[in-house]
Amino acid sequence: MPIPLLIDTDMGVDDAVAIALALASPELDLRALVSTGGNVPLEQATKNIARLLHAIRPGHWPVVGRGLDQQGPGLHDATHVFGMDGLGDCGIPESGEVEVRGYRDAYGEFLSGSGELNIVAIGPLTTLAAVLRDDKTARKRIKHIYIMGGALWCKGNIRGVAEFNFYRDPAAAAAVLTSGLPISLVPLDVTKFVTLDESNLAHFAASETRAGEFLAKIMAFPMQHSSEAGKGRFIVHDALAVGAMIWPDLFVRTQMTVEVATAGEHPGQSRPTLAHGGPQVDVLTAINAVDFLENMLERLCEEKEFVT
Numbered sequence: 001m002p003i004p005l006l007i008d009t010d011m012g013v014d015d016a017v018a019i020a021l022a023l024a025s026p027e028l029d030l031r032a033l034v035s036t037g038g039n040v041p042l043e044q045a046t047k048n049i050a051r052l053l054h055a056i057r058p059g060h061w062p063v064v065g066r067g068l069d070q071q072g073p074g075l076h077d078a079t080h081v082f083g084m085d086g087l088g089d090c091g092i093p094e095s096g097e098v099e100v101r102g103y104r105d106a107y108g109e110f111l112s113g114s115g116e117l118n119i120v121a122i123g124p125l126t127t128l129a130a131v132l133r134d135d136k137t138a139r140k141r142i143k144h145i146y147i148m149g150g151a152l153w154c155k156g157n158i159r160g161v162a163e164f165n166f167y168r169d170p171a172a173a174a175a176v177l178t179s180g181l182p183i184s185l186v187p188l189d190v191t192k193f194v195t196l197d198e199s200n201l202a203h204f205a206a207s208e209t210r211a212g213e214f215l216a217k218i219m220a221f222p223m224q225h226s227s228e229a230g231k232g233r234f235i236v237h238d239a240l241a242v243g244a245m246i247w248p249d250l251f252v253r254t255q256m257t258v259e260v261a262t263a264g265e266h267p268g269q270s271r272p273t274l275a276h277g278g279p280q281v282d283v284l285t286a287i288n289a290v291d292f293l294e295n296m297l298e299r300l301c302e303e304k305e306f307v308t
């Protein structure tokens, strides 16, 4: 039985890889996509969901919801990495066909659905934290939450201290991580080991699948502009949050309490604590990156056309 899934996303290029992987995976049933501001402003993130679905899953889209943005003054975005439009500034067509609802409606419909309801959060946790705060029944209906975020032992990607998703909304990250819900956290410590290079893009382009051709186009910009993994390489952070659902045996994990700084010199900085008694989360601490990359490339490049 495919696992029912809602993805909450700030719709940069690695978010698109994660969503394409979910759509190509028979183990998963992607029922809803909700935008959150982060890599790009909320409206652009919402448009990018429609652009992605139009490109790789025309006419068969999940529920789409518009979430929340962060209000803090002077917050970095990630347009320098993903382009002004968040999807590599490569002219991916807009799509007006996708109906966009409010996030409460989109989450509400998903959480009233059947099966073991899983959420993957691959942007700032602003919208998810609002849902958990306002919808008191949500907690009982969520089976598991997978979060890409945090930098526990390695350097962060924001001023070398915090990780971007937690930096954009530290209070939301702290609230979700201490909610007591079943959570698997996929931090930079693990995601930084899974990078794509130009040869992978060439493979995508030659795959003759909608997903492969779309991803080859949008990854060209970050491949040249992202400095995280060096020139010509691109870290697909968010794909690991989806991959952790599909290939759990490729990861090493441990239970711990994770604290997120919500004030002080480095808001968004995350650290494991030895404090006893706090809500624990499942932290992914190591990955078989070679096998993960091979599995992901195969899944995306040999994606079976969507059968109506």
Ligand code: RIB
Pocket (backbone or CB within 6 Å): 010, 012, 013, 014, 015, 038, 039, 078, 122, 123, 124, 148, 157, 163, 164, 165, 237, 238
């Ligand atoms: O730090 C990596 C995270 O920040 C990823 O989710 C990427 O899309 C950006 O949102």
Ligand code: CA
Pocket (backbone or CB within 6 Å): 009, 010, 011, 012, 014, 015, 039, 122, 123, 238
């Ligand atoms: Ca993201």
